[in-house]
Amino acid sequence: MEVKDPWVRLVPPNAKATAAYMKIENKGTEADRLVDASSNVSxxxxxxxxxxxxxxxxxxxxxxAGKTVELKPGGLHVMLIELKEPLKEGQTVEITLKFEKSGEIKVQAPIKKGMGGMHHHHHGH
Ligand SMILES: [Cu+2]
Incomplete structure (x- = not known):
């Protein structure tokens, strides 16, 4: 299981929730499921x-198995609710993802501004 390009959407300081996005690639031969998540900011x-x-x-x-699932604006996401402190651009959020078979995977997700409309594709590389 590999998690790529994680990021958290920057929200105004008074916002109580935000969302995290990423690509999850299952390099194994068995299907797996993301069943839970936690973060150090929510x-x-x-x-x-x-x-x-x-x-x-x-x-x-x-x-x-063998597929990549993309968590992206307008689709699947990890919701961070009841933020403990205002988030700042450039800060990194530690997110722990819990998979049914692969167990826990920790990712460092930088906080970024949203990419405008949900149909706008951003190519960072
Ligand atoms: Cu949500």
Whole structure:
């Protein structure tokens, strides 16, 4: 299991929640599921999906064998709720992802400004 390009959306200082995005690549031969997450900046961390502009909680995010699942604005994301302190651009958030089979994976996600509209694709490399 490999997690690539994690980032957290910068929100105004009075915002109580934000979202984290990343690409999760399952390099194994067995399907796995992301079942839980936590972070060092939020009291509550949930797995969410966006459907028709509305967010809802999901129990797990499936990552089929050999496939990459992208958590991105307008789709699946890790929701960071009840932020303990205002987030600053450039700061790094430590997110712990818990997979059913692969166990815990920690990632360092930099805080970045959102990329504007949800259909705008940004190529960072
Ligand atoms: Cu959400």
């Amino acid at each position: 009291k509550i961390t949930e797995l969410h999906e966006t459907v028709e502009g509305k967010m809802r909680r999901v129990k797990a995010i499936e990552v089929p």
